[in-house]
Amino acid sequence: MSRVTLLTLQVLVAVISIALWYVLTTYPIFGKVLLPPFFFSNPVDVAKQVIAWFVSGVIWKHLWVTLSESILAFVLGSVGGVLVGFWFARQPRTAAVFDPYVKMVNALPRVVLAPIFTLWFGLGIWSKVALGITLVFFIVFFNVYQGVKEVSPTVLANARMLGMNERQLMRHVYWPSALSWMFSSLHTSVGFAVVGAVVGEYLGAAAGLGYLIQQAEGVFDVAGVFAGMFVLAAFVVIIDLLVSMVEKRLLVWRPAVGEGRP
Amino acid sequence: MADSGPATAQNNSAAAVALREVDVAFRLAQGGTYRAVERATLTVADGEFVAIVGPTGCGKSTLLNIAAGLLTPFAGQADIFGAPLSGLNRQAGYLFQADSLFPWKTALENVAIGPETAGVPASEARPRALEWLKRVGLGAFADRYPHMLSGGQRKRVGLAQVLIRDPKILLMDEPFGPLDAQTRQIMGNLLLDLWSADRKAVLFVTHDLEEAIALSDRVVIMSAGPSARIIGDWRVTLPRPRDISEVKLDPAFHELHRDIWHRLKAEVVKGYAQAEGAQ
Ligand SMILES: Nc1ncnc2c1ncn2[C@@H]1O[C@H](COP(=O)(O)OP(=O)(O)OP(=O)(O)O)[C@@H](O)[C@H]1O
Numbered sequence: 194m195s196r197v198t199l200l201t202l203q204v205l206v207a208v209i210s211i212a213l214w215y216v217l218t219t220y221p222i223f224g225k226v227l228l229p230p231f232f233f234s235n236p237v238d239v240a241k242q243v244i245a246w247f248v249s250g251v252i253w254k255h256l257w258v259t260l261s262e263s264i265l266a267f268v269l270g271s272v273g274g275v276l277v278g279f280w281f282a283r284q285p286r287t288a289a290v291f292d293p294y295v296k297m298v299n300a301l302p303r304v305v306l307a308p309i310f311t312l313w314f315g316l317g318i319w320s321k322v323a324l325g326i327t328l329v330f331f332i333v334f335f336n337v338y339q340g341v342k343e344v345s346p347t348v349l350a351n352a353r354m355l356g357m358n359e360r361q362l363m364r365h366v367y368w369p370s371a372l373s374w375m376f377s378s379l380h381t382s383v384g385f386a387v388v389g390a391v392v393g394e395y396l397g398a399a400a401g402l403g404y405l406i407q408q409a410e411g412v413f414d415v416a417g418v419f420a421g422m423f424v425l426a427a428f429v430v431i432i433d434l435l436v437s438m439v440e441k442r443l444l445v446w447r448p449a450v451g452e453g454r455p
Numbered sequence: 456m457a458d459s460g461p462a463t464a465q466n467n468s469a470a471a472v473a474l475r476e477v478d479v480a481f482r483l484a485q486g487g488t489y490r491a492v493e494r495a496t497l498t499v500a501d502g503e504f505v506a507i508v509g510p511t512g513c514g515k516s517t518l519l520n521i522a523a524g525l526l527t528p529f530a531g532q533a534d535i536f537g538a539p540l541s542g543l544n545r546q547a548g549y550l551f552q553a554d555s556l557f558p559w560k561t562a563l564e565n566v567a568i569g570p571e572t573a574g575v576p577a578s579e580a581r582p583r584a585l586e587w588l589k590r591v592g593l594g595a596f597a598d599r600y601p602h603m604l605s606g607g608q609r610k611r612v613g614l615a616q617v618l619i620r621d622p623k624i625l626l627m628d629e630p631f632g633p634l635d636a637q638t639r640q641i642m643g644n645l646l647l648d649l650w651s652a653d654r655k656a657v658l659f660v661t662h663d664l665e666e667a668i669a670l671s672d673r674v675v676i677m678s679a680g681p682s683a684r685i686i687g688d689w690r691v692t693l694p695r696p697r698d699i700s701e702v703k704l705d706p707a708f709h710e711l712h713r714d715i716w717h718r719l720k721a722e723v724v725k726g727y728a729q730a731e732g733a734q
């Protein structure tokens with residue numbers, strides 16, 4: 194499929210969905226509006242709300258809050274995940290001791306932590322950052338751990354035969370391998386940083402996209418809820434595009450999927 | 456074979472590699488041990504090119520790992536230039552059977568990493584690496600990552616990676632394994648060219664008997680495992696410098712080939728039978 198056809202079809206899906214949404218919420222079919230606007234709003238109202246937010250400029254503050262929470266959660270969670278991942282992979286005994294607790298904490302639905310974080314860190318950004326960190330940390334941790342463990346034994350033996358000491362092995366073998374695993378999960382971990390921020394805001398905050406959605410919901414402003422969701426979706430898509438660009442640069446040495454070589 | 460009393464250790468005429476009565480046993484995950492190699496004795500003189508041929512799974516890679524210091528024998532001893540080997544063999548360059556390039560480094564970086572590890576600044580190591588890439592015919596591929604190279608090209612980068620460090624001993628494990636017949640010849644001639652420039656001691660594993668004879672000064676045959684032994688040692692007196700395709704036309708080559716093959720064939724059949732039985 195050529196790029197143009199693909200893009201056309203993708204746009205077509207959006208157009209048809211919005212048109213359906215519009216028709217079903219506006220015109221009665223067999224004497225009945227199938228999607229009552231009170232629950233489903235309609236595209237025109239939602240668009241009006243989005244435009245109003247951008248024209249008045251209130252949205253920028255919320256976007257900025259969510260963005261900074263996401264970035265902080267991502268950076269801090271990644272640093273922690275890399276350090277602990279390396280530590281555990283190089284110290285199998287420590288890893289064995291902590292293993293059940295790591296599994297326990299990871300199995301815990303993070304949402305239940307949100308109230309505790311609010312208690313500890315207040316309603317400001319740090320309770321949301323903390324929630325994001327608990328999500329990002331485990332993804333990065335597991336990947337780095339795997340990356341260090343799964344270095345090809347032949348590559349490792351080769352590195353040692355080439356005269357590398359422990360520090361050089363770290364720099365030229367373990368580190369790149371761990372990073373490649375971490376980068377391959379970049380989309381997931383960035384996504385979770387945003388999830389942590391938005392869910393945290395939704396559960397109690399004074400600003401941010403999650404807060405915006407929660408406010409609208411509180412007064413049954415369905416158009417506001419949908420508008421918040423659209424802004425959030427656009428926000429995530431843009432971040433994902435940026436991540437793809439970064440990934441492409443960082444992982445040049447890896448065969449692209451479907452290139453045919455292992 | 457030289458006697459290895461403490462007095463004669465370190466002497467200049469000591470063999471580059473001397474494996475004495477080496478036994479190797481692997482502990483198996485499901486319990487028990489597998490006796491891979493038994494009482495293997497093998498010497499490679501300085502400047503000598505020795506090929507090891509044997510049925511698959513007999514323990515050729517295992518012997519190289521011992522000479523490299525990556526594996527400690529269960530019994531017996533490995534001497535390098537007369538001194539007992541403990542830890543890694545710092546005088547050896549090892550071209551592994553499996554892919555061993557750093558996938559996250561370009562061909563140039565892969566070759567330069569040896570000198571850089573030894574403390575040579577990158578500004579000096581990189582031009583030297585490029586020089587070596589040109590020598591193995593890959594000057595135009597310096598910026599490629601390993602996954603963008605063919606199997607044979609990767610082997611050549613590996614060769615440059617090892618040779619740039621100028622090791623006194625060269626361990627090569629089926630370096631031309633995945634290549635077609637023509638490329639093998641080209642690579643073989645390239646190797647002979649590089650080797651004749653400064654004769655290193657070479658221990659060269661192959662399953663191709665013709666290749667072994669064409670390249671080496673001595674051909675060593677191993678029996679099928681378990682408890683593989685070294686069962687034959689032939690001297691190859693064909694004149695040097697050699698061209699691989701020409702040397703194969705030499706009647707002396709054929710005679711030698713017939714001799715060795717006669718001994719090897721029985722082992723190869725035995726090797727397959729054992730592999731079948733093990734399943
Ligand atoms: N880590 C290990 N644990 C158990 N058995 C092993 C281990 N490594 C090697 N072996 C066994 O030791 C024997 C010798 O292995 P080796 O790799 O030296 O064979 P090889 O002669 O190089 O074979 P090939 O020509 O196929 O490369 C084989 O039977 C193999 O199954």
Ligand SMILES: [Mg+2]
Pocket residue numbers: 515516517552628
């Ligand atoms: Mg082998």
